[in-house]
Amino acid sequence: MTRRWEDKSRLLAASRGRQLALLSLAGLIWIQPVISLGPITAGSAAYAASTPTVKVGEEIITSGAKLLHYQYTTPRASKILADVIQVDLTNPYVKLDVMTGKGGQVTTRQSVQGMAQETKAVAGINADYFNVNGQGVPMGASVSEGAMITSPSQLQGMYAFSVSKKGTPSIDQYIFDGTVRAEDGSTFTLAGINKESYFTEPSKSYSHVNAMYIYTSAWKSADRPKDSGTTPTEVLVRNGVIQQISPGAAIAGDVPSDGYILRAHGTAATYISTHMGVGQKLDANYQLVSATNGSKLDPADQQMMVGGHTLLVEQGKVSSFTRSTTSISGASGVARTAVGYSKDGKTAYLITAQKNASSSGMTLAELQNFMTSIGIWKGLNLDGGGSTTMVNRPLAETGTQLSFTTSNGSTTQRLVASGLGVYSEAPKGTLKGLIVSGTNSLLIGQEAKYTLKGYDNFYNPVDASGINANWKSSAGSLVWTGNSFKAVKAGATNVTAASGQASASVKVNVLGGADLTSLSTNVQSLPLTAGTSAAVQVTAMLKNGGSAKVPADALNWEMIGFKGSVKNGTLSVNSVNSNAKVGYAIARYDGFSTVIVLSQAGQQTWEDFENTSYPFTFSGLPAEASGTVQVTAGSGDHAGSKVLQLNYNLTGGVGNKYAYAQFNGSVGKAIPAKASSMSVDVFGDSSLNWLRAEFDVNGKAVYADLARPLDFTGWKTLNVDLSSSGLGANAKLKRLYVVNLADGQDERALTGSIAFDNIRFTVPGAGANSGQLNSTVVMTVGQKSLTASGKKVALDVAPIIKGDTTYVPIRYVLDYFGGQANWDGATQKITVLRGNTMIDLTVGQKDFILNGLRKQAAVSPLIMQNRTLVPLRMVSETLGISVKWEQNTKSITLQS
Numbered sequence: 001m002t003r004r005w006e007d008k009s010r011l012l013a014a015s016r017g018r019q020l021a022l023l024s025l026a027g028l029i030w031i032q033p034v035i036s037l038g039p040i041t042a043g044s045a046a047y048a049a050s051t052p053t054v055k056v057g058e059e060i061i062t063s064g065a066k067l068l069h070y071q072y073t074t075p076r077a078s079k080i081l082a083d084v085i086q087v088d089l090t091n092p093y094v095k096l097d098v099m100t101g102k103g104g105q106v107t108t109r110q111s112v113q114g115m116a117q118e119t120k121a122v123a124g125i126n127a128d129y130f131n132v133n134g135q136g137v138p139m140g141a142s143v144s145e146g147a148m149i150t151s152p153s154q155l156q157g158m159y160a161f162s163v164s165k166k167g168t169p170s171i172d173q174y175i176f177d178g179t180v181r182a183e184d185g186s187t188f189t190l191a192g193i194n195k196e197s198y199f200t201e202p203s204k205s206y207s208h209v210n211a212m213y214i215y216t217s218a219w220k221s222a223d224r225p226k227d228s229g230t231t232p233t234e235v236l237v238r239n240g241v242i243q244q245i246s247p248g249a250a251i252a253g254d255v256p257s258d259g260y261i262l263r264a265h266g267t268a269a270t271y272i273s274t275h276m277g278v279g280q281k282l283d284a285n286y287q288l289v290s291a292t293n294g295s296k297l298d299p300a301d302q303q304m305m306v307g308g309h310t311l312l313v314e315q316g317k318v319s320s321f322t323r324s325t326t327s328i329s330g331a332s333g334v335a336r337t338a339v340g341y342s343k344d345g346k347t348a349y350l351i352t353a354q355k356n357a358s359s360s361g362m363t364l365a366e367l368q369n370f371m372t373s374i375g376i377w378k379g380l381n382l383d384g385g386g387s388t389t390m391v392n393r394p395l396a397e398t399g400t401q402l403s404f405t406t407s408n409g410s411t412t413q414r415l416v417a418s419g420l421g422v423y424s425e426a427p428k429g430t431l432k433g434l435i436v437s438g439t440n441s442l443l444i445g446q447e448a449k450y451t452l453k454g455y456d457n458f459y460n461p462v463d464a465s466g467i468n469a470n471w472k473s474s475a476g477s478l479v480w481t482g483n484s485f486k487a488v489k490a491g492a493t494n495v496t497a498a499s500g501q502a503s504a505s506v507k508v509n510v511l512g513g514a515d516l517t518s519l520s521t522n523v524q525s526l527p528l529t530a531g532t533s534a535a536v537q538v539t540a541m542l543k544n545g546g547s548a549k550v551p552a553d554a555l556n557w558e559m560i561g562f563k564g565s566v567k568n569g570t571l572s573v574n575s576v577n578s579n580a581k582v583g584y585a586i587a588r589y590d591g592f593s594t595v596i597v598l599s600q601a602g603q604q605t606w607e608d609f610e611n612t613s614y615p616f617t618f619s620g621l622p623a624e625a626s627g628t629v630q631v632t633a634g635s636g637d638h639a640g641s642k643v644l645q646l647n648y649n650l651t652g653g654v655g656n657k658y659a660y661a662q663f664n665g666s667v668g669k670a671i672p673a674k675a676s677s678m679s680v681d682v683f684g685d686s687s688l689n690w691l692r693a694e695f696d697v698n699g700k701a702v703y704a705d706l707a708r709p710l711d712f713t714g715w716k717t718l719n720v721d722l723s724s725s726g727l728g729a730n731a732k733l734k735r736l737y738v739v740n741l742a743d744g745q746d747e748r749a750l751t752g753s754i755a756f757d758n759i760r761f762t763v764p765g766a767g768a769n770s771g772q773l774n775s776t777v778v779m780t781v782g783q784k785s786l787t788a789s790g791k792k793v794a795l796d797v798a799p800i801i802k803g804d805t806t807y808v809p810i811r812y813v814l815d816y817f818g819g820q821a822n823w824d825g826a827t828q829k830i831t832v833l834r835g836n837t838m839i840d841l842t843v844g845q846k847d848f849i850l851n852g853l854r855k856q857a858a859v860s861p862l863i864m865q866n867r868t869l870v871p872l873r874m875v876s877e878t879l880g881i882s883v884k885w886e887q888n889t890k891s892i893t894l895q896s
Contacts, residue, residue: 064091093426121421140307157323178286210266233269313379335388340379396453429456445554513592594852624652668732687749773818807869
């Protein structure tokens with residue numbers, strides 16, 4: 001049965017305008033004729049029965065649809081990943097439909113995920129082929145809810161997949177059969193609906209020559225079509241009545257939603273001029289006819305239809321190709337897209353084969369064999385290659401995600417002409433399940449909030465704001481604070497949320513010292529001077545390859561050689577112990593340690609501007625900013641000395657404004673290596689602007705705030721901590737400058753004058769090695785004494801040999817080499833310190849910590865006669881002490 005066009009137009013307008021994403025594996029297919037008119041036999045099918053197909057995963061998408069993951073192995077490739085959306089066509093709560101471009105219009109192209117989002121599809125794949133260099137129109141027929149969006153092109157061997165409104169699937173090749181009937185009773189053949197120009201097969205003729213096409217509001221482009229090689233005559237029809245006839249020219253504007261435009265050329269245009277007039281009635285009728293058996297199909301009876309390429313599977317077996325596959329890389333392993341259905345017609349399969357770093361793609365023959373292995377009765381090839389895309393909505397989520405990485409790389413999706421979408425038709429249901437999301441690992445002291453999402457008995461998302469859940473942790477490593485969980489000790493636990501009969505858990509591992517490979521601070525060294533302070537952040541590197549900032553309250557600090565504290569992330573030195581040349585700030589996280597070494601430091605006057613031999617220049621932003629920089633006589637407290645004066649005028653221009661005093665032109669001047677702090681005397685002007693310094697470190701800018709805001713008048717010494725700035729050994733001071741921000745600009749002065757004097761840098765002293773001693777110590781295995789500087793000293797326990805390792809009481813050794821060893825009986829741990837080195841060793845464990853890095857020795861420390869003995873060579877050489885062994889006397893000589 002046929003339908004009049006006006007009935008179809010109403011159907012189309014009533015449809016949801018779901019988009020059809022059409023992808024082209026090779027754009028040549030549009031203009032390249034078929035190589036042979038007869039069927040082309042599929043190759044490489046001999047191994048089908050022996051090729052293993054293994055299902056490796058399954059996910060529910062919605063009621064009646066699930067996503068299956070397969071691994072497929074062939075003689076050509078050991079690993080091919082395929083993803084299949086399985087749709088129950090008998091389920092009243094799920095349906096398939098076409099997705100078309102943007103807003104349901106052809107010529108607009110959009111990614112599959114974009115079309116799914118726009119049309120609220122819960123899953124989808126790309127569908128029909130299209131000319132990648134053309135206007136972006138599906139080659140085949142596309143039908144949505146009974147309304148034809150595009151008709152099939154006159155191309156040989158191109159099949160289409162459809163589902164009737166009764167839920168019956170079909171795959172066939174169709175011919176468009178349509179006519180227009182004028183008021184005088186005459187008729188003319190319609191060539192198609194919403195088609196761009198192409199070469200027909202087998203005649204290889206221009207598609208729009210002597211032909212008449214219908215264009216509806218589903219056509220977006222202003223060209224109907226472009227590059228057709230023909231001059232159009234167009235007729236506007238609304239409600240079955242001719243409104244306008246435009247001989248030899250297109251009608252301006254878009255096609256109205258309640259009508260259509262006939263586009264004609266040659267004999268078709270002559271028919272219009274002979275048989276049509278404005279105000280006359282016009283009927284348009286069409287149907288599809290099977291090219292295989294001649295049966296007629298009314299698009300109005302179809303829920304959906306998408307076009308494709310060659311037939312792949314027929315009656316559960318590999319079929320012959322129905323057109324040449326050369327232009328779609330049939331014999332190569334590429335990404336593929338296909339669709340099929342089961343023998344009983346109750347299940348549809350949306351199929352993709354991945355081509356990415358994890359999968360080698362499929363040849364068409366491999367795709368055929370895979371499809372038969374999963375139960376496809378009849379199957380059709382859709383567009384593949386860079387167009388192959390699948391999206392799905394995970395449980396409890398409201399939007400779709402890429403099911404796998406496309407062959408375009410990463411998350412890149414090709415913009416395509418059409419797609420095949422899966423839609424949920426279910427009503428709102430009752431809460432069935434929950435999904436808990438959040439971090440799977442925490443450090444002690446960290447807090448984390450976990451989000452809750454739910455899905456109903458139709459597997460559709462539930463508004464999470466309406467879910468009242470009870471939260472709990474299965475172990476004491478996490479404590480519920482009322483709105484989050486806080487990690488309090490190392491260990492694994494399950495975070496569980498429950499609401500009614502629904503509950504869900506996520507496994508959380510609170511990481512302890514055993515899970516770390518290193519612990520580091522942003523500051524490695526500091527001056528051992530009262531008043532020293534530095535912002536300290538401790539970072540943990542994890543065995544799983546990740547890293548995390550350690551919460552301040554998860555750290556235990558120990559100060560050796562000075563009295564100080566760490567509060568609010570700042571390490572402060574209050575006083576230095578008498579005769580201390582080296583200090584240690586030891587941070588421990590669940591027993592894992594790192595150290596900041598403090599040593600005697602010196603402050604160097606870097607620039608006092610008395611005898612400068614390099615230039616200073618002014619620079620400003622925006623271009624209207626002006627000012628001067630000069631070395632001049634000081635005033636007030638600095639009278640009699642020279643200072644660097646910066647005068648600025650920032651009244652011109654808009655936005656953020658800057659006035660720079662540049663050192664050595666724009667090059668900058670080198671500062672002392674590894675400077676840990678800087679001080680500068682500044683004459684302020686109470687402008688409330690910012691005052692900053694800019695350093696250059698191997699071409700990278702590093703900034704430090706001197707005053708924020710500059711809220712004083714007269715001379716003041718400003719100090720800035722540089723310990724965490726990473727200045728290293730090649731830093732230069734490039735400029736000191738004033739910043740006037742646009743935000744609140746009326747509150748700050750735009751003109752002013754400031755001055756600088758006595759720029760000083762603090763550098764840690766010759767290092768921590770200043771506390772080390774040079775000495776020679778001789779010990780003998782089995783003897784409870786040592787000799788140092790000719791004096792014999794008694795020991796509590798003698799050195800021993802166990803296996804091939806010599807063990808010594810290290811505490812006595814360190815007394816003569818400028819170091820110390822501290823014992824913690826509770827943890828069975830000994831901490832060894834010398835110079836800039838700290839070693840944490842644990843009795844019975846081969847793992848040890850060296851300056852925050854986990855290491856492993858061949859042997860572990862041990863306890864003899866209530867004294868701890870350590871592996872001599874490993875510890876001594878790590879501390880910079882050489883070891884000489886005398887076999888005859890079994891004596892050990894240590895030197896530094």
